[in-house]
Amino acid sequence: MGAALLANDTAAARQPNQDYPIAIATIPATAAQRRTAVAVIIVLVIVAALVAPFANTQLARVDAFVPVLQTVLAVADLITAVLLFSQYLILPKRALLAVGCAYLCSASFAFLQTLSFPGAYSPAGLIGDGFNSPAWFFVLWHMTFPLGILIYALLKDEEAPIGQPGRPAEASIGLTILAVLIVIVALVWLVTAGVGKLPAFYTDDVIRQTNLGNRVNVGLLLWYGIVLAVLLSRRHTILDVWLIVVLAAWMPNFAVAALASSARFSLGWYAARCFALIASFMLLSLLLTEMTVLYSRLANAFSLLRRERANRLMSVDAATAAIAHEVRTPLAAISLNASSALAQLRSKPPILEEVDAILGDIEADSLRANQVIAGVRALFKEAADHRTVVRVEDVVRQALSLAEPELQASQVAALTEFQDSLAYISVDAAQLQQVILNLIRNGIDATSSSAPEMRRLRLTTKVREGSAVLISIQDSGPGIPAGDRERIFDAFFTTKTSGMGLGLAISRTIMENHGGSLRLCQSGSNGSIFEIAVPISSVKSGREPATIADADQRRAN
Structure with a gap:
């Protein structure tokens, strides 16, 4: 025995x-x-x-x-x-x-x-x-x-x-x-x-x-x-x-x-x-x-989670305040200059002497706003350097554990389907976890209009042709309007009544910095499916992880 x-x-x-x-x-x-x-x-x-x-x-x-x-x-x-x-x-x-x-x-x-x-x-x-x-x-x-x-x-x-x-x-x-x-x-x-x-x-x-x-x-x-x-x-x-x-x-x-x-x-x-x-x-x-x-x-x-969340909220609050301050200044200047230019063009006869200078100011201010956003993106590129080799299902399960109180409070059932013996990936586990959490929370929001027994999230993992691990998050909500599907990853665009519209944009940036991708695979009356692709790690064999783009190029050749 x-x-x-x-x-x-x-x-x-x-x-x-x-x-x-x-x-x-x-x-x-x-x-x-x-x-x-x-x-x-x-x-x-x-x-x-x-x-x-x-x-x-x-x-x-x-x-x-x-x-x-x-x-x-x-x-x-x-x-x-x-x-x-x-x-x-x-x-x-x-x-x-x-x-x-x-x-x-x-x-x-x-x-x-x-x-x-x-x-x-x-x-x-x-x-x-x-x-x-x-x-x-x-x-x-x-x-x-x-x-x-x-x-x-x-x-x-x-x-x-x-x-x-x-x-x-x-x-x-x-x-x-x-x-x-x-x-x-x-x-x-x-x-x-x-x-x-x-x-x-x-x-x-x-x-x-x-x-x-x-x-x-x-x-x-x-x-x-x-x-x-x-x-x-x-x-x-x-x-x-x-x-x-x-x-x-x-x-x-x-x-x-x-x-x-x-x-x-x-x-x-x-x-x-x-x-x-x-x-x-x-x-x-x-x-x-x-x-x-x-x-x-x-x-x-x-x-530890409460302390980390408090620190993150403080960091996010400080970051958003700084972003709002830095972006608001050039936007206000652009608005003022545009109003001045319109006023001069609408006068009779039009006053054209200063329009060229005003348009130059508008161009400079728009470049300044673009630099602010690029600086925010650079923060995530620096943070992505802290990578370890992990199993993708461990990261997904941890994200589900963190989201469990919200799932229960919203009466959303989370179903999982993990492929056995998935390959290892080299990622910043905390950043990948945040991307998954963001998609889970979006899914919870998407199903809020459905009856409680119809609220479901489905998380699946699988390997794509030996080059990448795919993580799919599917909700049972009403789907994303056709006119918004091309814009949902744009910064400051949101379909919610509240929110800054940065979640999906930042999430896509994180995955691109990892050599992966985040995309909307499908959306309709039966819900939406978002797919995360992460390149398989080759650290154990002494090679650096390839990017998704490299893998796609090899298949094309």
Whole structure:
């Protein structure tokens, strides 16, 4: 089992990252975490082997043992279920609902078995017949719990869009819990009111099982083994690794009962319940630890992001103020000179002596305004020198993470489609991220007039003929008017009611400075598609990245 865990490490590393690697169901397990899990399993196996020779030793009957231990176990499983459902709010994947339901069933049947256990709360138990009902609750407990884990294992690799339109996550959780509770109620009725029609695990003696009980324990051991094998065969995240440990921690419970001791209140029976308690707290401890670590990291990241945004806003405010001041002066002079020239031309007779000088002033002022804009463009050319070799999907995912609050507030669903094994690119990651963010925000604005369920953004990546990586951002808005499509990249042109009209112009300049391009591929009633092209990096081979224009020229030749 340990070898299987370690053998899948390389395969897991090759898998693409999920859209939101902030939930334990998507974070790949590290080698250290795998080694820790293997060490825990080895310790459990050693303890079980040490207990096995003495499993038949009958100990004193402690009636308080079951209610105390299994009430604690039920509370731990219930808290685990709540935390797993909370993970579903972060990452709406049905697999998380399945494992949450597994723990909900575990908590329910553990507590119900306590209520029916003879001597726990009353000599014959509070519910059931006091003989077979507790055993049947145990069987239901360990049939449903692995079933939920098996469903999780089969569904965990399905993709989940960011911000799914339609039914909210809270409603999905509520309906799932309701369905599980209905099934639990029906099964409770079966093993209490209808227990007389079921096969018996105990007769008059509430201490020793019948042969049927031993066979059922063997069956449960095999059932856990099957689910464990399925989970081992899949790509491993942090949640997968510790679910494997949980399943392994439960298996001595059945092995002891089936092979060593089938008597209640024996050393093996007490030890098996202790293994159950360890298994119950295993995932809860992981969830609390990982959530604390992730919260700390997110808090730090949010603090840095807020500080960076504040600095950027100050820089943008200062820059726009300077641009406005520098551009307003020559524009005001141009306007004044143009008015003077018109006045002289309209006079009767026209006064032409100074018109030539006025037109010269207008030309000089227009050149001055052009120099101001060229100076702004030069700022971005200087900033583009800080480049690193990165994976394009990492930059896109980070931009999506930064835009997530705006996507949720605007009820826009972001769908992603990333081509596997994309080539590396050499860019200023911060600038490329800003270009993608600008297009995402434009897409959000474009879909604002649509119904919430129709608001969608689609981000895709692919490689074009081995020369460039293409990033497409498609919105579901009404499209750009035909007359404006040729002008949307012009400075100070905007189709919005507010804004300076610099976003797309600056974004195109950034991409051109990287040897790439930004263009409008399509726009119509079904929305618009903007495409970013970034040349593939050849730094690893010792060559400088080529530009898109160079690649196009090579194809033409």
